[in-house]
Amino acid sequence: YFPLNQKDNFNDLFxxxxxxxxxxxxxxxxxxxxxxxxxxxxxxxxxxxxxxxxSLDSRPSDxxxxxxxxxxxxxxxxxxxDIKDRIETEASFGPTDFANAYNLTHGAAFGLSxxx
Numbered sequence: 738y739f740p741l742n743q744k745d746n747f748n749d750l751f752x753x754x755x756x757x758x759x760x761x762x763x764x765x766x767x768x769x770x771x772x773x774x775x776x777x778x779x780x781x782x783x784x785x786x787x788x789x790x791x792s793l794d795s796r797p798s799d800x801x802x803x804x805x806x807x808x809x810x811x812x813x814x815x816x817x818x819d820i821k822d823r824i825e826t827e828a829s830f831g832p833t834d835f836a837n838a839y840n841l842t843h844g845a846a847f848g849l850s851x852x853x
Contacts, residue, residue, distance in 0.1 A: 738815070740761055743761070746760060756794075760788075762787075786807075791833065792845075
């Protein structure tokens with residue numbers, strides 16, 4: 738999903754360190770091509786939402802619930818299926834997790850450099 742105003746989305750991420758009100762995200766359902774990844778009649782939904790690293794946003798978990806709601810709302814409106822009540826298991830992994838688990842500078846998992 739790409740928002741209509743991508744410039745504001747990227748400015749929020751890389752300049753102000755805030756989560757955009759309409760953030761871009763990538764979503765994938767790998768069980769559509771490999772049903773062995775989940776139990777029968779179940780699916781996996783993977784969503785990747787770009788967020789600022791810890792040098793700009795020292796409290797990324799504050800936005801987690803809002804970003805989750807945004808992704809679920811956009812998926813529901815685009816595909817006509819509300820999945821909120823069908824989620825059985827979920828996990829999230831953000832900048833703090835990347836910093837703690839992998840010792841990545843500012844928790845920056847992706848980018849042109851570890852400072853970006």
